[in-house]
Amino acid sequence: MKPNAAQRKAMYSDIVRSREFDDRVLELYFADKMPVFDLAKGVIPGEIHSSHGQEPCAAGTMPHLTLEDTITSNHRPHHHAICRGLDLNKLAAELMGKKTGYCAGKGGHMHIYSVEHKFSCSGIIAEGMGPAAGVALANKMREQDGIAVSYMGEAAANQGAFHEVMNMAGVYTLPYICIIEDNNWGVSVSKKASTAIERNSERAASYGVYGEYVEDNDCDLIFEAMSRCVDRARSGQGASILEIQTYRLKGHMHGDQMAYVPEEEVAAMKDCVVEYRNKLISEGVLTEKEAEEIVSQQKSEVDVAIQFGLDSPYPDPEDAFQNTYAGVSK
């Protein structure tokens, strides 16, 4: 299924929203960590893995998912959370460790949970796959609607969990989709240096599942490919691996200078926000004016969210003692 004009505008709006959010986070992140960089300092402490460049992987796939479907994200979750429709205010607040955040400050950037969006994260590579496939198993057992999707990078395909879970997804014919965002780098190790094959989607053959590869980080192609994977999952044909060629524009984490990435590769990296905007304008789907309106609208919503986070109180230190157990108090 090809996206219509409204769907394409919505995807553009989503990638802009995610980018504006990440831009503001980046700005805040470094603003109070200088002159001596210290991960522990600032209003947004800790590691931040921004989604700069990878937004289409979420924007092109999420339109096919309903609130019956379940998503597990990874250590780089902003674009997934935003394209899933999570509240920007609560997201910003969680990154700042504030009481008003999605997890009241317990999770942070790598651990965003929203039950209403059936959205969770795991910061350990490939370990979001098991829970997603488990939800798919539960839905299948109960004959309930709802498929499950996990997002991860290409380096995660070298984890044991990838093999174990994909095999089970094949054995049990699960309504599950594993999305691989191939940005060519696992921290500082290139795919070529870490992975014996060119295309991780070809691994689908090992598990008796469907595999598809999408070139060049294009929202429209991703949308189409995802529609095929989702149709299969919803119609009982089982699991898929959807591999998307994407670009990691800001390194593994903020502060990563990407000195290990060859200059020509950096020069060849495309910015999806610019690319998709130009594509939509050249095809007459979007006018310059509409594009600007989308940017200013998203920018202002992000500004509100960041301000909400900044204005929110920190949790009481004693809140750390809550919610280790659901039923055990001792």
Add this chain to the structure above:
Amino acid sequence: MSSERTLTVARAGREAVMWEMENDTSVFMLGEDVFAFGGVFGTADGLGEMFGPDRILDTPISETGFIGLATGAAMAGMRPIVELAFVDFIGVCYNAIVNLAAKHYYLSNGQVKVPMVLMLGSGGGYSNGAQHSQSLLASLAHMPGSVVVTPSNAYDAKGLMHSAIRSDDFVIYSGQKKVAGVGMLGTPIKTSMSVVPDEPYTIPFGVANIVQEGTDLTMVGVSWTVHQCIEAAERLQSEHNISVEIIDPRTVVPLDRDAIFDSVKKTGKLLVADEDYQSFGFTGEVIASVVERDPSVLSCAPVRVANPDLNIPYSRPMELRVLPTADRIVEESKKMLGL
């Protein structure tokens, strides 16, 4: 009226699983060799035939995968019971246990529950070598976010299994293999068998069982070592007229520190027996929980009888040397008591 039945630990635990599966369609079992084989240590004996392959789900030998799947199924509202035949295998799935199952509830600030039971077979004493004989209790109990239950007898096994399945928390159900009373491990330990009511009942987490009351010495044991303490106490009583109080915490997380403290306050002496490696383990934790509250209740230094931080040797005489047997407990008790 049904007649009184004496069951083994494995039978009693399985009875609770069966009842819960009959009465709650969200309960299902998955893991290694559960469907046709009934679990390597009898935990699912006959359940495959009763509930079929969809609810007694055999998995590939993919521990990090199927514990991850179970976590997801639990997050989606099911109540999976996972069978991992040997605790020794947690090396290949520790991440799924520690970083997924045990963390989702806390990290989500209570939004996401993981009502899942992980059954593990633990312990040695039957010459199965260093990778199939460990206890690893501390490695399970050390991490926050999981309840750890360790039944020593059939009555507790059933009640704790009902509690575990009904709990909204992630519960690790650590079953000592020799305590289970399955055929291939010889005659069941007599004191592990008990009269078990037909009807379902629960046992609260964090409430110790006082196995026997006494006045001279408190022994704290867990699972298999409870029975070593019972045997040691009998000998101390008959040979030296020593009155031993034995505490079985039944769950090590949460741990009934009050019951242990109250007992030591009465006896003044504490011996803790555990099959796990001694250092950084259960024995030290029990002693610390008494000492940090009030060291003056102890009339002499507390004693630990555990694995002396050695990998478990295969050969019979060497394995017996490292196990916390009744012989070692008697010997250490006599030293404590100046006998």
